[in-house]
Amino acid sequence: xxxxxxxxxxxxxxxxxxxxxxxxxxxxxxxxxxxxxxxxxxxxxxxxxxxxxxxxxxxxxxxxxxxxxxxxxxxxxxxxxxxxxxxxxxxxxxxxxxxxxxxxxxxxxxxxxxxxxxxxxxxxxxxxxxxxxxxxxxxxxxxxxxxxxxxxxxxxxxxxxxxxxxxxxxxxxxxxxxxxxxxxxxxxx
Amino acid sequence: xxxxxxxxxxxxxxxxxxxxxxxxxxxxxxxxxxxxxxxxxxxxxxxxxxxxxxxxxxxxxxxxxxxxxxxxxxxxxxxxxxxxxxxxxxxxxxxxxxxxxxxxxxxxxxxxxxxxxxxxxxxxxxxxxxxxxxxxxxxxxxxxxxxxxxxxxxxxxxxxxxxxxxxxxxxxxxxxxxxxxxxxxxxxx
Numbered sequence: 001x002x003x004x005x006x007x008x009x010x011x012x013x014x015x016x017x018x019x020x021x022x023x024x025x026x027x028x029x030x031x032x033x034x035x036x037x038x039x040x041x042x043x044x045x046x047x048x049x050x051x052x053x054x055x056x057x058x059x060x061x062x063x064x065x066x067x068x069x070x071x072x073x074x075x076x077x078x079x080x081x082x083x084x085x086x087x088x089x090x091x092x093x094x095x096x097x098x099x100x101x102x103x104x105x106x107x108x109x110x111x112x113x114x115x116x117x118x119x120x121x122x123x124x125x126x127x128x129x130x131x132x133x134x135x136x137x138x139x140x141x142x143x144x145x146x147x148x149x150x151x152x153x154x155x156x157x158x159x160x161x162x163x164x165x166x167x168x169x170x171x172x173x174x175x176x177x178x179x180x181x182x183x184x185x186x187x188x189x
Numbered sequence: 190x191x192x193x194x195x196x197x198x199x200x201x202x203x204x205x206x207x208x209x210x211x212x213x214x215x216x217x218x219x220x221x222x223x224x225x226x227x228x229x230x231x232x233x234x235x236x237x238x239x240x241x242x243x244x245x246x247x248x249x250x251x252x253x254x255x256x257x258x259x260x261x262x263x264x265x266x267x268x269x270x271x272x273x274x275x276x277x278x279x280x281x282x283x284x285x286x287x288x289x290x291x292x293x294x295x296x297x298x299x300x301x302x303x304x305x306x307x308x309x310x311x312x313x314x315x316x317x318x319x320x321x322x323x324x325x326x327x328x329x330x331x332x333x334x335x336x337x338x339x340x341x342x343x344x345x346x347x348x349x350x351x352x353x354x355x356x357x358x359x360x361x362x363x364x365x366x367x368x369x370x371x372x373x374x375x376x377x378x
Contacts, residue, residue, distance in 0.1 A: 010329070040229045042235035048237045049231035050277035050288055067297045088227050088239035097241055139201070141360040141378040164293050172329040188320045188332040 009166040019164050023058035025061035033091040040086040041078040063159040071153040072132035081105045095167040102157035111146050116149045127152040198355040199376040203372035205365050208353050212247035222280040229275040230267040252348040260342040261321035270294045284356040291346035305338045
């Protein structure tokens with residue numbers, strides 16, 4: 001899993017900047033690895049739960065990422081009970097692993113009406129599936145799509161920590177925390 | 190994210206078999222998506238934690254996956270406190286998402302001496318890093334590799350649930366549980 005040393009991996013500030021460049025690319029390029037992070041939540045009985053999500057926005061100034069989801073999905077119920085979330089992105093090309101900690105806030109209804117208005121018709125099919133996502137059904141296609149703005153939710157993920165690992169000729173790992181205004185420190189890999 | 194309908198996605202038993210074929214391929218083909226699952230654990234303060242791992246074995250008969258790790262890593266400490274784990278694999282080529290729930294057991298010392306004996310010299314560098322993985326260090330390369338069999342651990346992940354989603358022309362999602370001897374049921378996607 002080793003790649004050539006990349007100059008941006010040598011310094012804390014450039015490693016942090018590279019991570020945000022990856023995130024920004026994920027929002028705009030559907031083929032970028034950061035387009036599809038893996039989102040982790042914790043279930044009410046204390047188990048981790050994972051799923052692929054689509055990155056919709058990334059704002060470095062506020063340290064905030066956005067994803068869209070069905071209001072009736074399990075992840076929404078899990079985050080209502082415990083807002084602690086984590087995101088994982090692995091970029092095989094640059095050998096960069098990003099592990100992000102976040103606290104989630106949920107937004108729906110009139111607050112996200114303007115966002116819904118910008119969701120393309122095809123993408124709206126993902127919100128309002130009946131029965132709700134994860135409910136048992138008698139056959140594989142025994143569900144209906146009812147695009148429904150009332151089922152549309154935006155999750156804002158407010159980052160608290162970024163753990164960035166570059167697997168180069170030598171591995172370099174650093175942690176950046178919101179508590180220190182994103183000052184970084186190196187970690188043993 | 191839509192792909193042509195694949196015959197194995199149409200029936201519960203063939204979807205389950207396809208998932209295990211992906212896992213078996215991950216063990217033997219370093220370029221297969223299942224080679225590098227994302228492993229989730231829960232921290233003692235109730236937050237999810239994620240990292241890429243390397244799949245070392247997959248046994249359908251016992252429903253067990255194996256990974257190797259440093260005994261001093263955070264994931265080991267987390268799994269000692271809470272053995273609930275989850276794994277996530279996304280295969281972009283076949284548009285298959287696998288979400289696995291598991292309970293982990295930790296094995297080290299004499300119990301895994303035979304496994305250590307088969308770990309190639311280069312791979313042994315990953316076990317016994319000092320300071321321990323995740324500890325702050327003053328510079329990016331201020332750590333040492335001390336291949337150490339005492340730091341080598343095997344995590345066995347005993348699957349309890351497999352949630353398999355195929356994103357075809359129509360999405361199909363099914364859940365298979367150990368409690369029902371892996372009988373599956375369809376879920377709304």
